[in-house]
Amino acid sequence: MGEKKRVLLCVSGGIAVFKAAALTSKLVQQDYEVKVLMTDSAEKFVTPLTFQALSRGYVYDDTFDEPEPEKIAHIDAADWADVVLIAPATANLIGKLANGIGDDMVTTTLLATTAPILIAPAMNVHMYEHPAVQKNMKTLEGYGCRMIEPDDGYLACGYTGKGRLAEPEDLLAVIDHFFKYQENPEWHGKKVLVTAGPTIEPVDPVRYFTNRSSGKMGYAIAEEAAARGAEVTLISGPVMLDVPHGVHRVDVNNAKEMWEAVNARFEETDMVIKAAAVADYRPSEIVQEKVKKHQDNWHIEMEKTHDILKSLGEKKQQQILVGFAAESEKTEEYGKNKLRDKNLDAIAVNNITQAGHGFDGDTNEVMLYFRNGREEKIPLQTKAMVATALLDALTNFFLRQGS
DSSP states (O other): OOOOOEEEEEEOSSTTHHHHHHHHHHHHHTTOEEEEEEOTTGGGTSOHHHHHHHHTSOEEOOTTOOSSTTSOHHHHHHHHOSEEEEEEEOHHHHHHHHTTOOOSHHHHHHHHOOSOEEEEEOOOHHHHHSHHHHHHHHHHHHTTOEEOOOEEEEOTTSOEEEEEOOOHHHHHHHHHHHHHHHHOGGGTTOEEEEEESBOOEESSSSOEEOOOOOSHHHHHHHHHHHHTTOEEEEEEOSOSOOOOTTEEEEEOOSHHHHHHHHHHHHTTOSEEEEOOBOOSEEESSOOSSOOOTTOSOOOOOEEEOOOHHHHHHHHOSSOEEEEEEEESSOHHHHHHHHHHHTTOSEEEEEETTSTTOSSSSSEEEEEEEETTSOEEEEEEEEHHHHHHHHHHHHIIIIIITOO
16 A cells, blocks of 8 residues: 555634534545644634544644644644645635735644645635635635635525535545646646437437436546546536536537537547447437327337447547447457457447446446457446546556557
8 A cells, every 4th residue: 555645634713614524534534644733713613632533643723832842843744745725714814824924833834835735715705705805815826726616505604605615525526636636647638538328319209219328437437537637528418417527518418419529529639438328229210299109019210320439430540549338248259349340449348237337336347458459357346446447547558658
């Protein structure tokens, strides 16, 4: 196991301090090493003992409290951090930092650190919108700090508007993304196009043909690529999933729309990862009125849809083209045939007859086949973990080796 990544969490006084406690627990569970600093006002909401228990470490709250006499506490904390997160960041703390004021443990440490600083504001909506607060945040951005935009909604003060501290899950994602970005310079600025979800092919105004794709695999890949610093466009069929952070989503319904959306963006794309389950056939004719049940039999003539992967394979130049294949038998044979016949650079194949593989669920297992004959198995795990392993494999094969 490698050295743990170190997060210095600076907590200032506001009702949202309870979210910082929840975040501390989540960070520790994800194997981050967390050191907590608190202002006096933060301790009026939650005691240091809470953060000590959750972080499994000493909580620093006094500039003159030196638990290790051989070290100057605020300098040691400043030098220790890989990244600093201020959550919640009050208007008061933001103002102090913007103007170089160091009058407590938190502010002196912030002025001394050379680590990247992430700031998550939390306050009343009118305080957040005040020109002085906005100016201070702009000043801090000019110093290289990154603002994590607060959520919009009901505030503890009774107002509704922007000012809610981002949820612990979202703050954890920001930390995860920060480290992934740092560790994956090969992906920075790469234009990646990901397709996800099913398509629907209408039969009449009520009925349509579709498949069981949830879109979860494609969305996980899009999120992972964006976290690594890629410029990600996600072409998505109809699914009930939120847009991943940092991803531009384009919604489509049917195979024709999917092809048009992909084709329009292909020329300026560095990599295409086609994880969508696009219909192979569609009704030759869409009935304009609902077909009534009294008919004994209903024969529907089907026609082939556009083969998106094959078309991209025929026209690709410098682009890296990665396909997915969901198979129920002869997975290796069919996967390798598609790799060759559609001129792909790599293909991820999964056996949908196996438990936990592919459609509907949150897990997957795939076999990767590369154009040079290399093979790599990604074992059964969550789709988010499969996405990480997939992009690691693509990094090693295409972006680092230049194969």
